[in-house]
Amino acid sequence: MGLRERKKEKTRLAILDAALDLFLEQGYESTTIEQIAGAVEISPRTFFRYYTGKDHVALWFHDHGEQIMLETFAGRPADEPPFTSLMHALRAVLNDVEGVTPENEERFMKLRRLMEEHPRLMGLSMARGRATEQRLATAVAARRGVAADDDQLTHLIVGFAMSTLRVGFECPRSDATIGDVRQRMAECIELAEGSLRPGWDLRR
Amino acid sequence: MGLRERKKEKTRLAILDAALDLFLEQGYESTTIEQIAGAVEISPRTFFRYYTGKDHVALWFHDHGEQIMLETFAGRPADEPPFTSLMHALRAVLNDVEGVTPENEERFMKLRRLMEEHPRLMGLSMARGRATEQRLATAVAARRGVAADDDQLTHLIVGFAMSTLRVGFECPRSDATIGDVRQRMAECIELAEGSLRPGWDLRR
DNA sequence: ATGACTTATGGCACACTGTGACAGAAAGGT
DNA sequence: ACCTTTCTGTCACAGTGTGCCATAAGTCAT
Numbered sequence: 189m190g191l192r193e194r195k196k197e198k199t200r201l202a203i204l205d206a207a208l209d210l211f212l213e214q215g216y217e218s219t220t221i222e223q224i225a226g227a228v229e230i231s232p233r234t235f236f237r238y239y240t241g242k243d244h245v246a247l248w249f250h251d252h253g254e255q256i257m258l259e260t261f262a263g264r265p266a267d268e269p270p271f272t273s274l275m276h277a278l279r280a281v282l283n284d285v286e287g288v289t290p291e292n293e294e295r296f297m298k299l300r301r302l303m304e305e306h307p308r309l310m311g312l313s314m315a316r317g318r319a320t321e322q323r324l325a326t327a328v329a330a331r332r333g334v335a336a337d338d339d340q341l342t343h344l345i346v347g348f349a350m351s352t353l354r355v356g357f358e359c360p361r362s363d364a365t366i367g368d369v370r371q372r373m374a375e376c377i378e379l380a381e382g383s384l385r386p387g388w389d390l391r392r
Numbered sequence: 393m394g395l396r397e398r399k400k401e402k403t404r405l406a407i408l409d410a411a412l413d414l415f416l417e418q419g420y421e422s423t424t425i426e427q428i429a430g431a432v433e434i435s436p437r438t439f440f441r442y443y444t445g446k447d448h449v450a451l452w453f454h455d456h457g458e459q460i461m462l463e464t465f466a467g468r469p470a471d472e473p474p475f476t477s478l479m480h481a482l483r484a485v486l487n488d489v490e491g492v493t494p495e496n497e498e499r500f501m502k503l504r505r506l507m508e509e510h511p512r513l514m515g516l517s518m519a520r521g522r523a524t525e526q527r528l529a530t531a532v533a534a535r536r537g538v539a540a541d542d543d544q545l546t547h548l549i550v551g552f553a554m555s556t557l558r559v560g561f562e563c564p565r566s567d568a569t570i571g572d573v574r575q576r577m578a579e580c581i582e583l584a585e586g587s588l589r590p591g592w593d594l595r596r
Numbered sequence: 597a598t599g600a601c602t603t604a605t606g607g608c609a610c611a612c613t614g615t616g617a618c619a620g621a622a623a624g625g626t
Numbered sequence: 627a628c629c630t631t632t633c634t635g636t637c638a639c640a641g642t643g644t645g646c647c648a649t650a651a652g653t654c655a656t
Contacts, residue, residue, distance in 0.1 A: 192623060192632075220612065231635045236614065307526075311519030318515045340580050343559040344587065351551030355544055376544050383548065388587040396603075396652055424641065435606045440643065 207245045208298045216306045253281045254320045270328045271389040274349035352380040406432045411449045412502045420510045457485045458524045474532045475593040478553035556584040
């Protein structure tokens with residue numbers, strides 16, 4: 189990896205961290221692009237070359253998580269019930285956050301706090317979640333051997349899985365640690381699996 | 393109702409219809425507030441006194457639907473399983489669209505077409521859906537006799553119900569009629585109810 | 597009707613977001 | 627060193643959204 193790419197990655201993360209801190213410090217709405225750019229010592233124009241806007245910064249984790257979910261799902265055995273595979277994908281997302289680097293763990297927790305304080309951001313995350321659902325639905329449909337467009341059950345499976353994710357993610361306590369989130373997510377997965385009829389996601 | 397309020401309501405709907413037509417005609421992004429205001433012969437400034445922005449216009453139906461869901465849920469018997477009540481609320485939304493006025497029916501279908509063409513709008517609808525979920529969760533928690541904040545099952549019930557709504561709403565065919573949407577929603581409700589264990593939403 | 601009161605509207609200025617175009621700087625390869 | 631590719635900053639511009647204030651329209655007394 190050349191110097192160029194390393195520098196770009198460094199800038200991308202510097203913007204992310206500066207923005208996150210500013211958002212938490214003085215509020216999301218009242219933080220301007222100019223301030224963020226100033227803190228990283230780049231021009232506002234350059235900011236837009238790394239992120240499409242303020243929103244995009246706040247959704248950094250979402251893109252990351254989606255990638256992991258898709259990869260995990262693809263790696264699960266083809267004869268496993270799709271919802272079960274999706275629950276494994278959920279666990280994989282948290283495993284990744286907890287495991288990789290302390291920096292990412294901190295960013296994750298900052299984003300969680302931010303979303304609690306600003307429901308609009310949580311909404312945006314859901315909005316992007318819709319695109320994620322679409323991609324997951326394609327994968328699930330392929331495994332089920334049906335066309336994604338006209339199989340309602342496929343979409344229902346994915347929708348239920350994403351609901352489970354959201355409920356597990358929205359730990360109500362603001363002083364929550366990663367461990368708390370992890371545990372809540374685990375409880376939530378158990379709750380969801382216990383609510384559904386065995387084999388419900390294998391029907392035609 | 394005085395002349396003032398009637399006139400306001402008329403303006404509000406005139407803006408909605410003009411905006412919807414412009415969106416479908418020349419695309420959502422490339423339609424400006426100025427154009428909409430021009431079509432209704434009001435100043436751009438006044439537009440913002442009726443709607444908070446272009447997005448808000450596109451979410452007209454959502455606000456309407458949420459109101460109906462909340463009212464329907466509140467009107468269901470207190471000993472009915474909450475998920476069942478929510479499914480009734482879903483049906484009530486469609487009943488209302490189909491029943492009331494031809495104008496609203498047309499607006500509903502225009503919005504559906506618009507959302508299919510512009511996934512971003514569907515996302516925004518989901519974003520607002522998050523606020524709706526919050527309000528529904530409060531109602532469901534009250535019926536279950538628990539605190540909304542720390543009862544995960546409450547949120548799961550609402551989340552599953554909203555997933556069902558979304559899947560039913562996203563009829564894939566763009567030439568769909570109201571009847572098609574209605575039928576698809578009915579199928580989807582049946583599918584969801586058949587996927588869940590009886591009594592799952594009554595547990596503690 | 598007339599006047600006084602309340603509310604809606606239009607016009608203006610302003611800050612912020614986001615994008616295209618272009619010139620100069622930095623990095624890569626030879 | 628040279629040329630090529632890519633990144634960066636500056637400028638200009640269109641659009642969104644809000645505060646402010648004067649004016650117009652509606653409401654409600656007498």
